[in-house]
Amino acid sequence: MNRSSTELRAKYAAMSRTAMIAGLIGVIGLVVGWIVEADKFYQSYIFGYAYWITITLGMIGWMLLHNMTAGKWGFTIRRFLQAGTFNGGFLTPLLLMAVLIIPIIIGSGELYDKWMGAHDGDHVLENKTFYLNEPFWYARMVFYFLFWIFLTMTLKRLLNREERTLDTSFSNMRTIQRLSGGGLVLFLLTVNFSMTDWMMSLEPHWFSTIYGVILLIGGVISAIALCIVMTVSSSKYAPFSKYLDTKTYHDLGNLMFALTVFWAYVSFSQYIIIWSANLAEEAGWYLKRTEGINEYIGYGLLVFHFIFPFLVLIQRKWKRDPNRLKRMAIYILAVHFIDIFWQIKPAFQRVGEASGLNIHWLDFAAVLGIGGLWLWLFLGGLANMKEPLLPAHDPRMKGAKPIADEDLATVNA
């Protein structure tokens, strides 16, 4: 059951083609929807975009965190993190997300009409114009993407230097750690503000200082879940087959477990503050989301995004058995879909008439279209990556768990 890394890359390439076809089907659906129902299109599109941008950002977060801390688990998933963000060349998921924001810009007049349009003497919005105005919104958007691309591009170059030079001294590490440490601070700020700009400002009267963190954490769990799915799927092929052990799965499972708890923590902290204060301009956000069927989705999230994964992932056997862990990871990716749906879609409903479910076939087309293209570039990037799929020459990986010399050949194959 030990297959070569060439076969693994062929598998990635095949999956990448499947993803591309799925993506194209989704894109055709989106184009049809855009022609037929333009108003519904933008609502669904920003939902699909939110699902995948949070995962992309989650991957950047893991990369920065691992550069700061090291650890066996992170070396296993480093290539997935790189392929999911910036992987050299133009065909990378992060650049794709930068391009795919164009439909949101086109539809901004419709999505953000509450603050981009006339305020009609709305005092609250008038006082927010120093931040919520169109030129500044565009300038921030450009800055976010430039920063994310610069950060991941530089990290990619630095992290892969050892592969080219086989220089095993630690000279590179200090630069990487400094960049990741400083980058992490600015990264969290940019994520927080970008989520405020793109998602929170759909309801410009409402505000929550932890909103960006809630969305990011959802994305961070999904990013590690995607990495777990990839790791387990690759585990029978070189170079992973010789390197992976139960402890690595346990670590990855523990990270996913810890973050489900953190997701519950931040989500609940936002809820309890707004619930206790019970102020009109804050409570409206939850009123929409606790009306009609949205209420059951909200309770469902409590059970299925926290209590159920908590009770499952607290058990050792679910973290140490790769197949069970993979099943749980797929589950987390599915629940993130519902979470983002509940966060974004009720924004387009009004208090008092949110009894129905604001679901549309375009929602699925958006997630499939953007996701298909995303996975096409992600898997394609892995298949064509110049570097070996495990960073065998990283001096810190040698410290965590070195690859045996006789296996190095299979890594480089």
Added chain:
Amino acid sequence: MSHEQETHRPESYGMIAEFDSPETLMAAAEKTRDAGYSRIDAYSSFPIEGMVEALGQKRTGLPKLILLFGFIGMCTGLFLQGWTAASNLGITIGPYMFYGYSMNIGGRPMLSFPNFIPVTFELTILFSALAAFFGTFILSKLPMPYHPLFNSERFSLASQDKFFLCIEARDPQYEKGKTEEFLEGLNPDSIEEIGH
């Protein structure tokens, strides 16, 4: 210690073998376990991944105990708040009578579960943390001011750069000559019998 135990006490505590690296210790532990010894222990200055399995040690019931106490803490938190804030129930404890005092705060429901969560959460964590701390203490038989292994001169190196494997005399398979022979087969740096 009772007299009965005193008379059955084996002459020595056990036999220790010294190794140079965690890998050799691990290999030795696995061989010892596979040879059927059950009362064995390993000593090193840092935790070694996989050593618990190599020694064939069973997992303790501590995680379940912690879960139980966490659950008790959760119930305590919910009960305490439900009683004091949402009922007028009187409870007699000894000569004293304690009353709940329900209050309408801002028109919110008496049983305001969102507000109860922080305290419930904290008590859950507190109870399980205390259970984990004292459970570990008791199961490890701490505090332990004396241990027979302290009699060995070389054993103090276990806190520096040496690694020790100990087969205890209470092991049913323990026989001085045989065990020594077995340990020698593991190629240790030294072997020593430890008295009480």
